[in-house]
Amino acid sequence: MTLIELTPGESGIINGIRGDSHLQNRLVELGLLTGIEVRMVKQAPFKGPVEIKYRDSYLSIRWKDARQIELK
């Protein structure tokens, strides 16, 4: 399952990030490592960006990028 499948309020543990290597690297640099817990906060309508919470941060990423984050 991927991050995008979480409904707002649900959380999951990251299992890995796929896709573009730049994006992978940036997300990990921001602390989205395998084993980190992520909560879905909000999804903008029409497949707009999603807002997630992890560690002590709120982060917004695009819908297509959220689909690259795999959960355990």
Place this chain on the structure above:
Amino acid sequence: MKPHFLGKKQKSGLKSDWVALVGNPNSGKTAIFNLLTGLNQKVSNYPGITVEKKVGTIYTENDAYHILDLPGTYSLSPESFDEQIVSDQVLSWASGEDPPSVIISVVDASNLSRNLFLTSQLIDLDIPVVIALNMIDRLEDVKQLDLKALQMELGVEAVVPLSAKFNRGLDELRTEVLSAITSSEKVSHPFTWMTQSLKDRLLPLQDKQFLSPKFSTAHALRMLSRNISPNGNESQFKSIRKSISNLGFNVNILEATLRYEWIDKIVRSIQPKIEQPIQKISRSEKWDYLLTHQWIGPFIFVGILYFIFQSIFTWATIPMDWIQLGINQISSFVITQMPPGMLRDILVEGIIGGVGTIIIFLPQIIILSFFLTLMEDTGYMARVAFMLDRGMTKMGLHGKSILPLMSGYACAIPGIMSTRTIDSWKERLVTILILPLMSCSARLPVYTLLISAFIPPLTVGGYFQLQGLTLVIMYFLGTAVALILAKVFSLFIKEKASSSFVMELPPYRIPIARSVIRHIFIRGKLFLVNAGKVILAISIVLWFLASFPKVDQTISDVNPIHQSYAGKIGHAMEPVIRPLGFDWKIGIGLLTSFAAREVMVATMATIYNVADAGDETVNLKNAMRNDIDEKTGAPAYTPLVALALMVFYVFAPQCMATFAIVRQETNSWKWPLFMVAYMTVLAYFGALVVYQGGLLLGFS
């Protein structure tokens, strides 16, 4: 890239040691810079929102040091142009090019591990690092943090807890920076996060130009992650990449993964039980139920926009009237005190007339930059970017385009500079290309003058003021065409790398009053100094062109300005601009507008002052309204001409400074030239359609 100030002569007492301030976006870095330097700072060029190079002076008891504020960045692997600036700087320090004596690494204490990532990259340089642990006011109990252990584990000179918001801990920071500069023994940090087998494999990729072997190794790893061969030896590079992935690592994310494992271990050991459950809903998140709500959020944003524009056009009129009054008094004072003659003419007609008409717009610029700073500093701007990203992407733009575009309503230059935060080259370029179509405050004088002179103060539809409505239409026209063109351009520009939108949503914060005031002050000062210089020069040159050669009034009864150099230039332009309804006077105005748009108003003021040849500064509005075409005897300007002229100003590529900045930001002449071309076509045909269409419909 050398910091520019070091080329200049050093002030006395200033040490050659200097300090660099580095930190994540939203870590409060700029607030700390302001507190450290007070008013002793210089912003080179126009201020975008913390995207330019800022240098200040930090005073200790006996000495003074320069301090450089770098743009906020998450990592030394840059994803945006803004981050590229920092990573280029750090690379030059690593090669021994004028490195700072101390780096202050600003760390948000409420977001420790994520902020320490950048710190851990900086300590590889073997330059002394002092951690400024900001926002301790957000922690419930600071004493739970074992700061001594943090300092030892990371191998930094000191960890100074502070709060920029409450101005606490800054003296301690100054003391620690000073002792780090003067201390002879350098703390060495462990390089334990990288295993020996990895180091060995990276050895052939190490760049000898870097002074620190640690930095060199870490840099080799970064190059490996980004798949860029540092020495051009592709086959060696590939085999190293392969041998490292054979160790069981994902090369793409290796540096980040290993560093976080190290940092997380340290953070866990120094803050035993502060860990917050992921389900905890912060106060900002509750605010966002409303502010970024999928339907209510956009309405609130539109409401705020409406409020901002309303205040620019209503509140600002009060101080604007004061300024007008002051200018009038200065001119009449000069007229009464000075004997008539050329000097007085230059002073009253050229300088006071020209510069005076521009200073009036200072209140509007101040109000607009006040609201923009407020939206940025509270954290609301990031929410707007979040809400609009989807729509903006549809138009070929980016969520982060919203701040540059809104800044564009004040001035295109800081707007273009603040596109540096957009982490996609294509979307950044499209944003730059359309940005000058946002009606900047320099166009406001032109609109205001023409509207107040030619648009009747009627009420339409029972509620809307026709004058106000006309102004809104001009802003809307520019914005709507900008968005359409963004879509068109994005179809033709090739993507360099895939676009992404990764943005932190910082907690809502009450802005620090000092920071807001300083930002507005700098913005206003730059407007006055930069615009003032150009306008002063042009006003004087124009006055000469309009006043000479002197014609003997007793021989000719024709207004002498016709015979002047300016008059001749204007008349020569007339055939080209006549189809748009413009006469030779507007022609001169269009020409001088190339320096800056607001010069148009100053030009008209100068021309009429000269043409009138009276002693009082004439009321420009009345002068234009009463102007008679000397051939036909009909009014020279009609509402239709005014409308065509305003449309021309919406699109026209005036203001050369904008294109100089575009040249600098895109590093090519291609894009600024393209902009000048498409905007000229748009302006000419826009005005042509309005004027000729209006004539066909029976307006005059």
